[in-house]
Amino acid sequence: MDSTSLSVLTHTQLDPAAWDAFVASHAHGHVLQTQRWGDLKARVGWQAERVALTLGGAMVAGAQILYRRTPWGQPFAYVPKGPVMDWEQPALGAALFKAIEQCARRRHSYLLKVEPDLPDSQVMARRLADYGFAASAQTVQPRSTVHLDLTAGLDEILARMKQKWRYNIRLAGRKGVTVRAGTRADLPAFQRLMQTTGARDHFGVHSQAYYAAAFDLFTPPGLASWLLAENHGELLAGIVVFTLGRTAWYLWGASGDSQRNLMPNHALQWAAIEWAKARGCTVYDLWGIPDEVGAGQISAEDEADGATDAGAQGGLWGVWRFKQGFGGQVVRYVGAWDKVLSRPGLWLYRLAAEIKRRAVPLPGGA
Structure with missing residues (x-):
């Protein structure tokens, strides 16, 4: 493709639809690249910008860039x-990355x-190295996952x-x-489940306003479904x-502490598979397993069967043991790649990160 025949459309020129x-x-489209996802992240402090390349009036490449401002004013792109x-x-690719970098530099970003x-x-x-990027140890999205065909x-x-997973679904x-399918009226109950799960499994939970925004942005057009598992009117779990x-991507899940022996999480995943397949999906992404499995550092079969000590560390290992039983394929992504746009800005970021790491909370402080 002759890059001289390409035109650049900036954020203000792009129609969201x-x-x-x-x-x-x-x-190579992904839900995290949609304008709707950018609108969602704007609810929690990010800014979204999109840039596209066109050929003969048709879009051929593009990117949604999210910006998060640092305390010293320089954003991260x-x-x-x-x-x-x-x-x-x-x-x-060279033309697109040039356009992306220009966007990031106009906002004085220290890192892309x-x-x-x-x-x-x-x-x-x-x-990616040819485009001027270096492999980063700091990923944002899970690098390894499981795909169901x-x-x-x-x-x-x-x-x-x-066999046990088939049994649990039928059980x-x-x-x-x-x-x-959950409705907007179910969101407070779903939020309570998320808080219970976050406290039990030690992970952060978004606010109810964030989940409500996600519901409003993605559910009406049929791009998301809140699936809720119940038993005699009691809410047990939701995804x-x-x-x-x-x-299709399974992004969020929550479960209560009671009646887990009824296997509501297995029922939910089967319902999600049916929902995704009915919409013409060919891949169901279970979204996130320990990267040691994806990298081949630990045998997937051995860890799933509890033959190593890694599972004792908690975290994603319990999630992996659940997800591996659905018969999918382990997939590892190329990961995160960084391009430094401002050396002083990067130095300030590293200094702030080190101060935060060494900070000792005052007695009784939050």
């Missing part, structure tokens, strides 16, 4: 699960971080699962667990599944 349609139709482009066209939705490979790593029929998808049904194009 046209942008989202482009992302949804592209082979981040492209989650992007850019959206044909990675087999180096000239196209990209986290492409690409499988880990030496070829892609070299390509939804191209087969439901019976075959069920047959690929481990939930026999024990009276039902799954339904949130997003979809775009041919892919």
